[in-house]
Amino acid sequence: MDLSSINWILLLASLMVAATPILLAGVGELVTERAGVLNLGVEGMMITGAICGFAIGVETNSAILGFVAAALAGAALSMLFGLLTQYLLSNQVATGLALTLFGLGLSALIGQGYIGIKGLEVAKIHIPLLSDIPVLGPILFRHDAMVYVSIFIVAGVWATLRYTRAGLILRAVGENHDAAHALGYKVVRIRLMAIAFGGACAGLGGAYLSLVRVPQWTEGMTAGAGWIALALVVFASWKPWRILIGAYLFGGLTVLQLNLQAAGMKVPVEYLAMSPYLVTILVLVIMSSGRGRAHLNAPAELGRSFHASS
Amino acid sequence: MNLTKLLAGTALALGLATAAAAQDKTKVGFIFVGPVGDGGWTYEHNEGRLAVEEHFGDKVETVYQESVPEGADAERAMTQMALGGADLIFTTSFGYMDPTINVAAKFPDVKFEHATGFKRADNVSTYSARFYEGRAVQGHIAGKMTKTNKIGYIGSFPIPEVIRGINSAYIHAKKVNPDVEFSIVWAYTWFDPAKEADAAKALIEQGADVILQHTDSTAPQAAAQEAGNVITFGQASDMAEYAPMPRVSSIIDNWAPYYIDRVQAVMDGTWESTDTWDGIGPGMVEIGEITDAVPAELKAEAEALRDSIGAGEYHPFTGPINKQDGTAWLAEGEVADDGTLAGMNFYVEGLTGDIPQ
Secondary structure, eight states, X not given: OOGGGSOHHHHXXXXXXXXXXXXXHHHHHHHHHHTTOOOTTHHHHHHHHHHHHHHHHHHHTOHHHHHHHHHHHHHHXXXXXXXXXXXXXXXXXXXHHHHHHHHHHHXXXXXXXXXTOBOOOOOBOOOXXXXXXXXXXXXXSSSBHHHHHHHHHHHHHHHHHHHSHHHXXXXXXXXXXXXXXXXXXXXXXXXXXXXXXXXXXXXXXXHHIIIIISOBOOXXXXXXXXXXXXXXXXXXXXXXXXXXXXXXXXXXXXXXXXXXXXXXXXXXXHHHHHHHHHHHHHHHHHHHHTTSOGGGGSOTTXXXXXXXXX | OHHHHHHHHHHHHHHHHHHHHHHHSEEEEEEOSSOTTSSSHHHHHHHHHHHHHHHHGGGEEEEEEOSOOSSHHHHHHHHHHHHTXXXXXXXXXXXXXHHHHHHHHHOTTSEEEEESOOOOBTTEEEEEEOHHHHHHHHHHHHHHHOSSSEEEEEESXXXXXXXXXXXXXXXXXXXXXXXXXXEEEEOSOSOOHHHHHHHHHHXXXXXXXXXXXXXXXXXXXXXXXXXXXXXXXXXXXXXXXXXXXXXXXXXXXXXXXXXXXXXXXXXXXXXXXXXXXXXXXXXXXXXXXXXXXXXXXXXXXXXXXXXXXXXXSOOSSBSSEEBTTSOEEEOTTOBOOHHHXXXXXXXXXXXXXXXXX
């Protein structure tokens, strides 16, 4: 094995890039689930965001417009889910699965004309001064803007849920929608907003794949990232910063195992290939089991429909 | 009572009528491992399907299902297709081998064609292309073009088809550049653009300036383009949108003539279980245009190599070749037999690392 051939600084830097799509999708789903809604359509919203972001980005030659379009597309698709589950009271699990299938098909349809088209260059931001710090500079401070946006979103979600009245109301709706309704909160409206936020974040995550990480459009390019984001929410026991840890751990191990393979590491490749899944689950489970009340973290009304008459 | 009888009678008549109508048309099914828009492997199989439709027009009806996982779910998809009245089903990935054999046993009247496998039955044929012939041309170009002497290779699964390609590329790169080294990364997927891009980036970061891929998407091409001074080759499809750099050439699978042949055989009632393995000569494997990024002299050499393989004058696995552990495999001038090639599970001498078992 020749570990010296691995450029550790570049590896740690690419970790953040590899983790950003699932981080964005995961934190969006966290907000949705904290409001008591289980949306299994993350994969479908991600891939729709991926193609809409790519298409608009290429047409307008602007990555920013691409990301905005992706967020809007993800939110729009999630509103379909919102309409079905919140007003028509359909089963959330079935509707979410249908949303994934619908999103995969819709994105393939929209993407017909975009196969094989080159993506655009998304500029990397070198933060002045900070990016010149040896080692830490290239790892942390020389990324494209979306990497920082994703961290801001996580911080924002954490602060909102913990310190603001809006966060309290959102959690109340997720914990006991009847009580929240009795207090005069519009349960359905609040849930719709949470669903839209989740959809927008998933859309951004998908667009990050098609605009930055890969960067091109290919049918089915999310290849299961949405499901990983969903699992991440559960293993992070619905806490924003744990999603960040989980996503970076997963992204980091994914990149690391490919690097170790390329360097000729004498460990069976099967173990390397499964390590991201295994280690991420292990670490998050251990973190969540500490105080023996992990089950309390699940929103009490997760996946249950609300109607004012009941 | 009368009404029930009438309805039953009508239904029966309708059923017979549709059955009769269905007999006129030959129904051909395709099981795809990725989406038809992957730009690579599945894309070319779908082109073959479209060629069948074009060739036979109204006499044929094709159905397909894409992104079918290799495993138990594949059996469900095939069974559904067979129950739906398909006369001939092409299953187009190595991992469908056992599911194809299982389902074929249940539907003796339906003909099956499994790509790249080695298990056959009375109603199961196998077909594959000698991609390794194209890999020899790639290896030749790669060995001459590399400046860092490091070539990255993204493998999908450690199956004979992929290992053959690695060996063939390595032998021919080594022949023109004795210092060349191969770094092999197993992605354990046929299609995952993000992972393929990551694998390509990891290889490039470690100094590889040629990336060969045996996965289906164009993501490694995009990664190489971003990196700049890295060359790649189109896999399964031309991937010409990345020419002239990074994509300097490609291996193209051309399934259309074979598919048309086999559908014709079913129509004529002459279909029987066969094992087809064609290469550059019959046109099942094509070498995509070599771009100007390659020096003219090297381009001519590569084309000469292609032509001599196509004409059957040269076999990419011609001795002396040793296995990785140093034991002799082929003596001077000896040519590998198809049996060994079909089940190839060893690296040739000089390659480092172990094949995951």
